[in-house]
Amino acid sequence: MLHFRFRALLLLAAILLLTPALVQAQGSSRTASPDITYTVSMPQPHTHLLEVEVRIKRGAGAQSPRQETLIMPVWTPGSYLIREFARHVQDFAATDGASGRTLPWTKVNKNSWRVTTNGAKDWRATYRVYANELTVRTNELNDRHAFWNNAALLMYPDGFLRAGSKLVINPPAGWKIATGLPPVAGQNNTFSAENFDVLYDSPVEVGNFKTLSFEVKGVPHRIVIEGEGNYDPERLRRDVQKVVETQVEMMGGEIPYRDYTFIVNLIGSGGGGLEHLNSTALIATRYGFRPDSNYLDFLSLVSHEFFHLWNVKRIRPDALGPFDYNNENYTKLLWVAEGITAYYEALLLRRAGLISDRQYLDILAGTIKDVQSKPGRLVMSAEEASFDAWIKYYRQDENAANSQISYYDKGALLGLLLDLQIRKMSGGARSLDDVMRYLYTEFFKKNRNYSPADFQRASEIAAGGSLEDFFARYVRGREELPYDAILANVGLRLEPPSGAERPYLGADLNQDNDRLIVRRLYSGAPAYEQGLNANDQIVALDGYRVNRDQFGQRIAEKRPGDTARLTVFRIDELRTFEIKLGGIKDASYRPIAVERPTEEQARLYQGWLGARLPRYGEIGL
Numbered sequence: 001m002l003h004f005r006f007r008a009l010l011l012l013a014a015i016l017l018l019t020p021a022l023v024q025a026q027g028s029s030r031t032a033s034p035d036i037t038y039t040v041s042m043p044q045p046h047t048h049l050l051e052v053e054v055r056i057k058r059g060a061g062a063q064s065p066r067q068e069t070l071i072m073p074v075w076t077p078g079s080y081l082i083r084e085f086a087r088h089v090q091d092f093a094a095t096d097g098a099s100g101r102t103l104p105w106t107k108v109n110k111n112s113w114r115v116t117t118n119g120a121k122d123w124r125a126t127y128r129v130y131a132n133e134l135t136v137r138t139n140e141l142n143d144r145h146a147f148w149n150n151a152a153l154l155m156y157p158d159g160f161l162r163a164g165s166k167l168v169i170n171p172p173a174g175w176k177i178a179t180g181l182p183p184v185a186g187q188n189n190t191f192s193a194e195n196f197d198v199l200y201d202s203p204v205e206v207g208n209f210k211t212l213s214f215e216v217k218g219v220p221h222r223i224v225i226e227g228e229g230n231y232d233p234e235r236l237r238r239d240v241q242k243v244v245e246t247q248v249e250m251m252g253g254e255i256p257y258r259d260y261t262f263i264v265n266l267i268g269s270g271g272g273g274l275e276h277l278n279s280t281a282l283i284a285t286r287y288g289f290r291p292d293s294n295y296l297d298f299l300s301l302v303s304h305e306f307f308h309l310w311n312v313k314r315i316r317p318d319a320l321g322p323f324d325y326n327n328e329n330y331t332k333l334l335w336v337a338e339g340i341t342a343y344y345e346a347l348l349l350r351r352a353g354l355i356s357d358r359q360y361l362d363i364l365a366g367t368i369k370d371v372q373s374k375p376g377r378l379v380m381s382a383e384e385a386s387f388d389a390w391i392k393y394y395r396q397d398e399n400a401a402n403s404q405i406s407y408y409d410k411g412a413l414l415g416l417l418l419d420l421q422i423r424k425m426s427g428g429a430r431s432l433d434d435v436m437r438y439l440y441t442e443f444f445k446k447n448r449n450y451s452p453a454d455f456q457r458a459s460e461i462a463a464g465g466s467l468e469d470f471f472a473r474y475v476r477g478r479e480e481l482p483y484d485a486i487l488a489n490v491g492l493r494l495e496p497p498s499g500a501e502r503p504y505l506g507a508d509l510n511q512d513n514d515r516l517i518v519r520r521l522y523s524g525a526p527a528y529e530q531g532l533n534a535n536d537q538i539v540a541l542d543g544y545r546v547n548r549d550q551f552g553q554r555i556a557e558k559r560p561g562d563t564a565r566l567t568v569f570r571i572d573e574l575r576t577f578e579i580k581l582g583g584i585k586d587a588s589y590r591p592i593a594v595e596r597p598t599e600e601q602a603r604l605y606q607g608w609l610g611a612r613l614p615r616y617g618e619i620g621l
Contacts, residue, residue, distance in 0.1 A: 034160070042206070045142055049141070054070065054124065060276040072085050078153035088131070091126070093126050094117075094124065103123060107276070127155075135272065137274060146171075149203050150201075166193075167181060178205040180202045180276060214240075217253075219258070227286055282301060315443060342409070360517060366589075372589060470506050
C-alpha cells in the first residue's frame with residue numbers, strides 16, 4: 001500500500017511539472033489566431049444557393065493542428081430558439097490552399113465539420129447554403145436581391161470565436177451591398193469584423209435597393225429599402241431621424257457607433273425586426289404605410305429595434321454576450337431586454353412628437369387588454385417566461401394562452417409600472433430612464449453583464465427605496481399586476497367594465513373553408529370547463545349548421561345562463577355538448593383620469609408624457 005502511494009505521488013508530481021509546458025504548447029496554437037477570410041458568391045441567384053468559401057491561413061512560424069473543425073451556429077442572437085441553420089448546408093468540401101489537394105473531412109455532429117488538414121498553413125472549405133426564407137433571422141437569395149444573417153450562413157473555426165475575420169462579397173453585376181460591417185480600405189466589397197460576435201451581428205443586403213440618408217450629431221445613418229411600397233420617402237426619413245434623435249438624447253447624448261444602417265425589406269404581408277450593434281433588419285408590408293395607424297406600427301417597429309442598440313446589444317443581460325452559438329443561452333431577463341424595450345417603443349414616439357399622449361394611452365390600453373385576456377398571466381412569471389423562451393415562446397400551441405405569458409407584453413407593462421413607481425418614490429426626480437442610463441454607465445462601459453439582482457438594485461437606486469415587494473410579487477411572482485394602484489401615481493385609473501353582461505362561451509373559432517374549427521379555449525371559461533376541445537369541428541349550433549359569423553350572432557342572441565347545444569366532429573366521431581353560457585362585461589382597459597387629481601399627480605403625468613393631465617371625463621382619452 002505504501003509503495004503504491006509513493007508511485008502515485010511521483011506520478012502526480014511529474015504531471016504538475018509538465019502541466020505548464022503542456023498548457024503553453026496547447027495555448028500557442030489556440031491563442032495565435034489564423035487569418036480567416038469568407039467569400040460569399042451568388043453566381044446563379046435564381047437557384048437560391050449562396051456559395052461560401054472560408055479560408056484559414058497561418059504564418060510560416062505558427063503551429064497548425066492536424067485537424068480543425070468548422071461549426072455552424074444553431075441560433076442567432078435576438079431570436080431565442082434553436083433554428084438548426086446547418087439544415088440548409090450542402091456540397092461541403094475542403095482543399096489544401098497551396099496544392100489544391102482535396103482534404104478529407106467528416107461530419108461529427110449536426111452542425112460540425114472536422115477537416116483533416118495535416119498541419120496545412122493555408123486551407124479552404126467551401127459549401128453552399130440554400131437561401132429561400134425571408135425573415136430577419138434567415139437568408140433569402142433570388143433574382144431580385146439577397147439578404148442574409150451571417151449566423152445562418154458562416155461557419156466559425158472551433159476555438160476562435162474571439163478572432164477577427166474578413167468578409168468578401170461577390171455580387172451580381174449592378175447590385176449594391178449594405179451592411180453594418182466596416183469596409184476594408186482599398187479592397188472592393190470587403191468588410192472586416194473584430195470577432196465573431198460582431199460578424200454574426202451584421203446582416204447583409206445585396207441588390208438594387210433605395211437609400212435614404214440623414215445625420216445625427218454628425219454621425220451618418222441610412223435607411224436601405226428593398227422593394228416597392230406606399231411609403232413617403234421624405235416623411236420616413238424625417239420621422240426615423242426624430243426617433244434616433246429622441247433616443248440618443250434620452251441615453252445621455254452619446255452615440256456609441258460610427259454609422260447606423262436600417263435594412264428594410266418590403267413584402268406582400270407580414271413584418272418583424274432583429275436588432276444589431278449598428279444596424280437592424282426590418283421586414284414590413286409593402287403597402288402597410290397607410291393609413292397613419294399602419295404607418296405608426298412601422299415607426300413603433302423602428303423605435304423598438306433602434307432602442308435595442310442600448311438595451312440588449314450594450315446593456316447586456318447575464319447570459320447574452322459573449323455568446324455560445326452551439327447551445328441555448330438562458331436568462332431570466334428577457335422581460336427587461338425585450339419587454340422594457342417594448343415599453344419604450346411607443347413612449348419614445350410620444351417624446352419625439354410623433355403621437356399624442358392620448359394615442360399613447362390607447363396603445364397602452366391594447367397591451368393591457370392582450371395581457372389580461374390570457375389566463376397564463378397568472379401561471380407564468382415574467383422571469384419564467386424569459387427563461388423558457390427557448391422551448392415555449394416560439395412554439396406556442398392552442399394551450400399557450402392558458403399556460404404562459406409573453407415576456408414582451410408583460411415586460412412592457414412591468415416597465416410601465418416600474419417607471420411610474422420610481423417617479424412616485426423619487427418625487428418625480430428620477431424615472432426608468434435613469435435606470436437604463438445607470439446600467440449603460442456601470443455595466444456596458446465597464447464591460448460587465450448585469451444580473452436580475454443588479455437590475456433590481458439599479459431600480460432601487462433610482463427610486464430611492466426598496467422595490468423588493470414589487471419584484472417579488474410581479475416579476476418573480478405571478479400576482480395580478482396592480483394597474484390602478486400604480487397608475488394613480490400619475491392621476492389615472494383603468495376604466496371599469498361597462499354595460500350589461502353578455503353571453504360568454506370562451507372559445508376562439510377559425511373558419512377553414514366550409515369547416516368551423518375550435519382554435520383555442522380559455523381555462524376557466526364555460527367551453528373549457530364543460531368539455532369542448534381545441535380542433536373540434538363545429539357542425540351545428542342548436543341543431544342548425546353555422547359559419548363563424550352566424551355562430552357569433554346566434555350566441556349573442558342568448559343570455560348568460562342559457563344553454564348552447566353544440567354538435568361537433570372530434571376527429572371522426574360525432575359528439576354533442578350542452579354548454580351553459582357564462583356572463584362577461586366588456587372591458588376597454590382604457591386609462592382615464594381620476595376624478596380629483598392632486599397637484600403631484602398632475603405634475604408626474606406631465607413629467608411622464610409631456611402633456612397636461614386630462615380632466616375627469618374629458619373626451620378623447
